[in-house]
Amino acid sequence: DQQVKQNSPSLSVQEGRISILNCDYTNSMFDYFLWYKKYPAEGPTFLISISSIKDKNEDGRFTVFLNKSAKHLSLHIVPSQPGDSAVYFCAASVPGTYKYIFGTGTRLKVLA
Amino acid sequence: NAGVTQTPKFQVLKTGQSMTLQCAQDMNHNSMYWYRQDPGMGLRLIYYSASEGTTDKGEVPNGYNVSRLNKREFSLRLESAAPSQTSVYFCASSRQGDTEAFFGQGTRLTVV
Numbered sequence: 001d002q003q004v005k006q007n008s009p010s011l012s013v014q015e016g017r018i019s020i021l022n023c024d025y026t027n028s029m030f031d032y033f034l035w036y037k038k039y040p041a042e043g044p045t046f047l048i049s050i051s052s053i054k055d056k057n058e059d060g061r062f063t064v065f066l067n068k069s070a071k072h073l074s075l076h077i078v079p080s081q082p083g084d085s086a087v088y089f090c091a092a093s094v095p096g097t098y099k100y101i102f103g104t105g106t107r108l109k110v111l112a
Numbered sequence: 113n114a115g116v117t118q119t120p121k122f123q124v125l126k127t128g129q130s131m132t133l134q135c136a137q138d139m140n141h142n143s144m145y146w147y148r149q150d151p152g153m154g155l156r157l158i159y160y161s162a163s164e165g166t167t168d169k170g171e172v173p174n175g176y177n178v179s180r181l182n183k184r185e186f187s188l189r190l191e192s193a194a195p196s197q198t199s200v201y202f203c204a205s206s207r208q209g210d211t212e213a214f215f216g217q218g219t220r221l222t223v224v
Contacts, residue, residue, distance in 0.1 A: 043215030098143045098162035104154035
């Protein structure tokens with residue numbers, strides 16, 4: 001039972017354009033959401049997060065949107081750069097348990 | 113500041129052999145985690161330790177044991193390795209489950 005889902009395994013975007021990565025979840029109790037970026041042969045690195053009490057969080061080129069009623073979050077990267085090419089994971093925190101549940105990841109390729 | 117350090121980086125085991133994956137963090141974090149990454153499956157939580165002295169099962173605990181040796185160290189043991197345990201293993205730590213987790217570089221394990 002996949003509680004956090006990333007339905008697009010891959011995405012290709014032209015340099016300078018917007019990248020939109022999507023994530024759906026099933027557990028309405030999740031209270032904290034995170035996005036991680038992963039390059040080959042490296043561990044995932046934290047990118048941006050959002051609390052369930054907010055609907056938007058912005059950090060430079062990266063913005064995360066949360067739609068609680070739809071149980072959906074998205075990561076926008078504007079403008080996309082070739083160095084953004086990586087696998088992106090969304091994750092959700094289970095309140096009171098101190099654990100994170102990850103999605104299956106989306107491979108983003110930014111074309112120069 | 114090393115962050116999260118995992119050893120070894122690579123390992124090949126024969127079916128039935130045992131081994132322990134080591135993880136240490138120097139960020140004074142309370143919570144530590146073990147994940148495995150498999151193609152198309154994303155990051156799946158094996159075990160976690162919310163705080164020193166506690167451990168709990170994650171999504172895929174079968175075939176594994178863990179020890180939270182102290183606040184810094186969290187080890188993962190495979191008692192009798194199976195080919196299905198061929199994977200990349202990541203250790204992570206966080207201050208608490210409501211903040212971002214920091215990951216190690218990973219251990220690539222092959223069981224033949």
